[in-house]
Amino acid sequence: MLSLTDIKNAWEYIRLKNAAGGIDLINIEQFASDEKAYCLEIYNELKHQKYLPEAYLQIKLKKNKNEYRTIALATLKDKIVQQAIRNKIEPIIDQTFSNISYAYRKGKGARKAINRIRHIVESEKKFWIAKCDIDNFFDTLNHDLLFKKLQHFVKDPYYLELIKMFVKMGYVKQYVNWQDRKTGVPQGAILSPLLSNLYLDELDKFTLKNKISYVRYADDFVIISSTEQKAKEELKKTIDFIQNNLLLKLNEGTYIRHINQGFKYLGLWITKDRLSIDKEKIEKLKNKIQTAFNNPDFPQKYYETLAGINNYYGRILPEYHLFIIDEYIKELWKNKVTKLKKLRSKKAIKKQLKHLKFLTDHFNRNFNYHRDLLIDEILQYYKKQKITDADKAIAKRKKQYEQKSGKNNHIHISGYGLSIGMSKKQIRIKSKGKIIEKFNTLNIKTITISSKAISVSGKFIEFCAKKNIPVDFTNNKGEVYAKLFNPNKINNNLWLEQQKHINSPEFYKVAIEIAGAKIKNQQKLIKYFSKYALKTEKDIQEILPQTLQNLNNYYDKLSQLEHKEPHKFRQRVMAIEGLSSAEYWHWFRLMIDEETDFENRKHQGATDLVNSMLNYAYAILYRHIWTGIIQEGLYPGFSYIHAPHKKKGTLIFDLIETFRQPVADRAIISLINRKSKLQVDKNGLLTPDTKQKLIKAVNSRLTRFDTYQKERTRMLEIINRQTKELKKYILKQTNRFKAYQMSKW
DSSP states (O other), X not given: OXXXXXXXXXXXXHHHTTOOOOTTOOOHHHHHHTHHHHHHHHHHHHHTTOOOOOXXXXXXXXXXXXXXXXXXXXXXXXXXXXXXXXXXXXXXXXXXSOTTBOTTOTTOOHHHHHHHHHHHHHHHOOOEEEEEXXXXXXXXXXXXXXXXXXXXXXXXXXXXXXXXXXXXXXEEETTTEEEOOOXXXXXXXXXXXXXXXXXXXXXXXXHHHTTOEEEEETTEEEEEXXXXXXXXXXXXXXXXXXXXXXXXXXXXXXXXXXXXXXXXXXXXXXXXXOEEEOHHHHHHHHHHHHHHHTSTTTTHHHHXXXXXXXXXXXXXXXXXXXXXXXXXXXXXXXXXXXXXXXXXXXXXXXXXXXXXXXXXXXXXXXXXXXXXXXXXXXXXXHHXXXXXXXXXXXXXXXXXXXXXXXXXXXXXXOOSSEEEEEETTEEEEEETTEXXXXXXXXXXXXXXXXXXXXXXXXXXXXXXXXXXOOXXXXXXXXXXXEEEOOGGGOOHHHHHHHHHXXXXXXXXXXXXXXXXXXXXXXXXXXXXXXXXXXXTOHHHHHHHHHHHHHHHHHHHHXXXXXXXXXXXXXXXXXXXXXXXXXXXXXXXXXXXXXXXOOOSOOOTTOOSHHHHHHHHHHHHHHHHHHHXXXXXXXXXXXXXXXXXXXXXXXXXXXXXXXXXXXXXXXXXXXXXXXXXXXXXXXXXXXXXXXXXXXXXXXXXXXXXXXXXXXXXXXXHHHHHHHHHHHHHHHTTSSSOOOOOOOSOO
């Protein structure tokens, strides 16, 4: 019946599953080392009808507080033979099964079983549920009945007897104590699922014949009836059949109830309109994860457990039902790390979290956000100590509130098929009609939407317009292709004053001020990073003095420019700016040359990692500065350094210059120096994970504080105040416009 090819195919299947061995202690690696000989040995023993299975190794797994499930581990040789037999007979047997059986069958499964129940409830208007499962089914099914059913499909007497051997073979505990198997099939054996379905197929056909609406998953089934009385009658018929024809009995927990009351099935709580995880099951899943978390084979067992849970529940339920488990995972990691010797830095804690993984795709997509929240919680745990100094205590609390006030200032929404709406002073993000995120509107400054497959409600648009919250719609490069803002911010009179300003002596002062501040910020950023690199980087040591001197020279040249016609003046300013930038980018390349292949600065069309990150980070800055210009009613096309362009906001390009270094460049160098995993895809676009890291790093810089006009101010507020100061200068409400310079390096 079985050829050598059948044996080899079964072996390949077992190998891919990385199955455990049994009583003979031969594992996958050992078998693979001499697989041809082993497979040939199995084939010859079968061919000459000399194959004798080994006893099963008994393993007990905890089912609940008081019960254990007995698992039978077969040897690899026995698994291969069982798999080869199953490959032969399953297609023949399965085609005779009814479609109301959902366990252990291709194209079926728990999800379809539950959908079938809900379909019957909704389409046939049957609302009474009889929930049943067979008592100790796998250990008590009758061998004589099973083999009588099996002989219709297995005509070869030797293979029929071989299957009987696998079913009736005893098992041993701790390699010695033999125990006979007189009823049932060994749980964990490869043939057992098929044989159990064969045994219960007669029950499936009985319910069809008697027109009982019924769905079965292994030994767990439900009867769906139109009335309570009908449910009682159909349940009694079914119980009688199970007892008299199958020689089995139901568990004592069988019950009948209306669908509105809800019932447990396959680990879920089901009502007419809703699916959720049963509370008891949630606790079991938590315990399962905790056991894997503490397993000596961590993190492999931990990852396997998460994958198993996600493969089952993730396919049935919207993933927000599983968020509670992800929060529990965070608690597990928090407890694990806080038991260690006190870790004093985020970097040290992050290192301990290197194996952190969440259950749901949503948490894993936003991995950095949730990991950083966890790091903050761990740091707060460490900081819970005696508070005896009033000034230090107030400073500590002040810093905490500053950090809180910076959270959710800038919302970035991305994903496919989402909808954005408003309810109860909250912005709510939904996926497939279910809320997946909520944002309190109190601290929101900007909103960015990075998807073309997102719907936006009119209420949301109206709210943002009234509150002057700009909404940017960006492409996959971070560039704004549309912007939502309140049209009342347009100020025609201010635009006229801007036009006059471009043709006034003040025009030259603003241009020199911005270009000069940019050079100073380049110098300060170079000094900041070079102070760490000087100890180890010889090339930085060699170029640093001359680089700083050259930048000083270019700064001095700006003040020496003649105030001629604006167009020519701009060209000369841009020429000096180009020379200073060449010095700056040369240093920048040396600063990151060991971690990247960055050669030089490229703007449009860049596909390398660093330039793609720079362009994306500058696009974030661009939209914030654009927002500030709109909020103040300035026209974005009247500029000082960059030549006006009818399709571009050149004033935005002017004002962005002094913020590139402290916000975007510093964030990128830090990410690279921390050896973060940063990548571009085959199209030269930042990968989603890299994009999230960059957005987080840039937003972190935007919410940091710096000293501006002798006040401690967030960077984003400095950006907004720059546009206000420029507006005042244009309207002659102040005598000088001072471009932003970093307060320290």
